[in-house]
Amino acid sequence: MSPLYGAYTPGVPARGNGPFIVLEGISGIGKSTLARLLAERLNAGTLHTVPDFYMPWAPVMNANTRALPQLAFYLSGVLHASDVVRSHLERGAVVSDRYVSSVLAYHSAVHELEMAQVAELLAPFRPYLPAPDLTFYLRCTNRTLRTRMAGKKDYNQDDHDMITVPGRLERLRSNFDKAAADDTTAVIIDTDDRTPGELADTITDHLTELST
Numbered sequence: 225m226s227p228l229y230g231a232y233t234p235g236v237p238a239r240g241n242g243p244f245i246v247l248e249g250i251s252g253i254g255k256s257t258l259a260r261l262l263a264e265r266l267n268a269g270t271l272h273t274v275p276d277f278y279m280p281w282a283p284v285m286n287a288n289t290r291a292l293p294q295l296a297f298y299l300s301g302v303l304h305a306s307d308v309v310r311s312h313l314e315r316g317a318v319v320s321d322r323y324v325s326s327v328l329a330y331h332s333a334v335h336e337l338e339m340a341q342v343a344e345l346l347a348p349f350r351p352y353l354p355a356p357d358l359t360f361y362l363r364c365t366n367r368t369l370r371t372r373m374a375g376k377k378d379y380n381q382d383d384h385d386m387i388t389v390p391g392r393l394e395r396l397r398s399n400f401d402k403a404a405a406d407d408t409t410a411v412i413i414d415t416d417d418r419t420p421g422e423l424a425d426t427i428t429d430h431l432t433e434l435s436t
């Protein structure tokens with residue numbers, strides 16, 4: 225039996241009054257711009273995983289704690305994000321900028337762990353997390369990433385590490401590809417030379433297909 229009972233259950237079932245869609249991919253690829261645009265078009269609720277009020281703690285946790293407490297921190301973030309998703313879903317569509325695949329891909333890449341080990345640790349908590357209808361894994365070339373990073377307003381230590389720590393970017397890319405391969409909700413989107421508006425068109429086409 226799952227140990228998630230009593231106070232550890234989500235409380236309310238996820239009532240799907242709109243699609244729940246997730247944007248995944250490396251930092252700087254353009255998820256937050258696209259999430260804003262999609263939210264406007266779909267009149268959807270939006271959120272960031274981990275939730276914004278966790279974000280000031282992220283660099284503190286990364287700098288001061290070892291791998292397992294860090295995983296617990298990001299896991300807490302995704303569990304709380306899923307509570308926010310459930311609450312938004314009661315009203316309509318939801319667009320999440322990152323979700324559990326980011327925890328899997330980033331944590332494994334940062335600590336150079338096998339994704340299977342991290343996936344096993346996350347597995348008992350999966351029943352708490354409402355499954356997205358579609359998860360869009362955004363990809364781009366290094367050339368595009370350099371251009372987009374140059375314009376990123378909230379460039380931070382994680383972004384710096386992603387570019388400068390040897391092998392980090394390659395591990396992240398490969399981990400997101402593996403997460404997509406294991407994800408039945410995955411749609412891979414190459415974003416090079418495409419505007420946020422064009423990408424939003426592609427995503428809404430997928431949503432139309434889903435509902436027909």
Ligand SMILES: Cc1cn([C@H]2C[C@H](O)[C@@H](COP(=O)(O)O)O2)c(=O)[nH]c1=O
Pocket residue numbers: 250251252273274282298322326327328330331334382383
């Ligand atoms: C969700 C998650 C994010 N992160 C990092 C990835 C990003 O650099 C940052 C989130 O910021 P961003 O979504 O604005 O790019 O946190 C982790 O290191 N581990 C995680 O589990």
